[in-house]
Amino acid sequence: DAKTTQPPSMDCAEGRAANLPCNHSTISGNEYVYWYRQIHSQGPQYIIHGLKNNETNEMASLIITEDRKSSTLILPHATLRDTAVYYCIAFLPRAGNMLTFGGGTRLMVKP
Amino acid sequence: ETGVTQTPRHLVMGMTNKKSLKCEQHLGHNAMYWYKQSAKKPLELMFVYSLEERVENNSVPSRFSPECPNSSHLFLHLHTLQPEDSALYLCASSQGTERNTEAFFGQGTRLTVV
Numbered sequence: 001d002a003k004t005t006q007p008p009s010m011d012c013a014e015g016r017a018a019n020l021p022c023n024h025s026t027i028s029g030n031e032y033v034y035w036y037r038q039i040h041s042q043g044p045q046y047i048i049h050g051l052k053n054n055e056t057n058e059m060a061s062l063i064i065t066e067d068r069k070s071s072t073l074i075l076p077h078a079t080l081r082d083t084a085v086y087y088c089i090a091f092l093p094r095a096g097n098m099l100t101f102g103g104g105t106r107l108m109v110k111p
Numbered sequence: 112e113t114g115v116t117q118t119p120r121h122l123v124m125g126m127t128n129k130k131s132l133k134c135e136q137h138l139g140h141n142a143m144y145w146y147k148q149s150a151k152k153p154l155e156l157m158f159v160y161s162l163e164e165r166v167e168n169n170s171v172p173s174r175f176s177p178e179c180p181n182s183s184h185l186f187l188h189l190h191t192l193q194p195e196d197s198a199l200y201l202c203a204s205s206q207g208t209e210r211n212t213e214a215f216f217g218q219g220t221r222l223t224v225v
Contacts, residue, residue, distance in 0.1 A: 034213070041219070042218055042219065043115075043201050043219050044154070044201070044216045045113070046215070098142075098144050098156055098159050098203075098205075098214070100156065101153045101154040
């Protein structure tokens, strides 16, 4: 799986959009971009994933650049409960393959 | 609630004890995984089971012994652990095929070795 690079930490004001960047310049054509988050001492939670097109669900939006070398996770209206470590993972879904987590970005949502 | 249940949630054990961690999923997934998360470190993949067969063992010491009796259950047997083995142990499951799907994690077992 391709390596990803994320800033170690970010702050965001409550109610504002949180934009979390991720670089994955070595991503291969069939690797997806997955985002997970981990709230303190809990198991990671799936947020969203995509291959080429932008994606949106009830939790977030994922914007992938046209060259696929970077992406941005957008939490449109951050709440205090969104404070967590956010992981960006380039991943090839296939039998026996599993997610490899890096350091992630620690997002602190402040009142 | 993710559909992946781990028990116990907390465990304190001595270095000479033998204990087991349990993971259960009823999501119809056919792949299950053990991860370890030590303080201030990224998650480390320990074991991967696909269709009840171990397909990956990331150089994990033999004092950790996994068991997957069926596609819904996964165990991690522990014996003669060291204090540095204290960590959050996470179980996950996924469809485990080439289809595009996400993994679901349990809440973890917080293990303290004394």
